[in-house]
Amino acid sequence: MGSQDLRSAAERTLGLRRVNEARSTDTTEQRLRELAADPLRPVRVWTARNPRTPPDALAELMQDADYGVRSAALYHPRTPAAALALLARQEAEEAEAARLPNATAKRHVVAHHPNTPPQLRDELMASDVCPGPLCGIAAESFSRPTGGPHSMGDVTGVVPDPPVTGEEHWWRVLRALDEPGVMGSAVGLEFPSDFDRATTQTRFNQLVGRLSEAFGCPLPGGQGPQQDAAHFGVIRIPADVTRTVDHRSGARLPLAVILSNFGALTTCLPYRIGPARDAGRTPPVHQEDRRHVEQVSAELQLRFVPEHILGSPYEGPNQWVAAPNEATWFWRFFGYL
Structure with missing residues (x-):
């Protein structure tokens, strides 16, 4: 086995350790800030899902190059108002430049996020980014805990059918x-x-x-x-x-x-x-x-x-x-x- 194989195996081991850190609710906020800038995508995805990730790290993850990372950060209950406002403004500018008035998917989520400032929420709702009574975004979308270590294939996260509400x-x-x-x-x-x-x-x-x-x-x-x-x-x-x-x-x-x-x-x-x-x-x-x-x-x-x-x-x-x-x-x- 060559040195490159050894180095790759060592890198994979270190990467797995960082993924487990990102998934654990015992990881400190300071360490989660560091993991938010990790070069490995799975590390950043799990950092964006960890319920302890601090708001400033989530603001950074909201601008990540990867869709899955950005999506997880967008639905996090601790994502700060400034990051939500920035995302809404960016999508509006991109939609106008591309002449795509119906490109409102991100603003639709921002309009329902619990940390969105009331004035911005009112502006978004007035601009018809949300279909109103037929909206598919539930309030609990922003409150589900997603952190914690899970083994591949375990059943600890399986939940029964949702309660008969609505x-x-x-x-x-x-x-x-x-x-x-x-x-x-x-x-x-x-x-x-x-x-x-x-x-x-x-x-x-x-x-x-x-x-x-x-x-x-x-x-x-x-x-x-x-x-x-x-x-x-x-x-x-x-x-x-x-x-x-x-x-x-x-x-x-x-x-x-x-x-x-x-x-x-x-x-x-x-x-x-x-x-x-x-x-x-x-x-x-x-x-x-x-x-x-x-x-x-x-x-x-x-x-x-x-x-x-x-x-x-x-x-x-x-x-x-x-x-x-x-x-x-x-x-x-x-x-x-």
């Missing part, structure tokens, strides 16, 4: 999108009457790109919509970059992120294991995986629908298409019809 909001949204279909026509059933394929394809391509950055690997895209289905496309995330596991075997699971043809709806679920009759209940998506998909969806002004909502029985005007007692809201907006 259900009436989702029922209003889904029922408003549920157009009655007619025999022999895809309109209303597979896609809405005002469906714009080009716009939805652009939205899907953006989702593929952002998820590739968030999970740190290139993900395949594709052309939509899918035939005889209510979804436009499925983005498959391989098991080696997820943290969702099969509780029986302990094996990590691949994920599917799905974009509906209706209302910019998205959702995420693990692939089922084995035949459907033997697979049992689909395991919950790990909180870190869900956080990635929720954040990307919110930044693109897509609406991430919770699992417990989609698993509820469907009772809308298109029940005649489904087999008896098998229709769910997932089937209605993400399944094959």
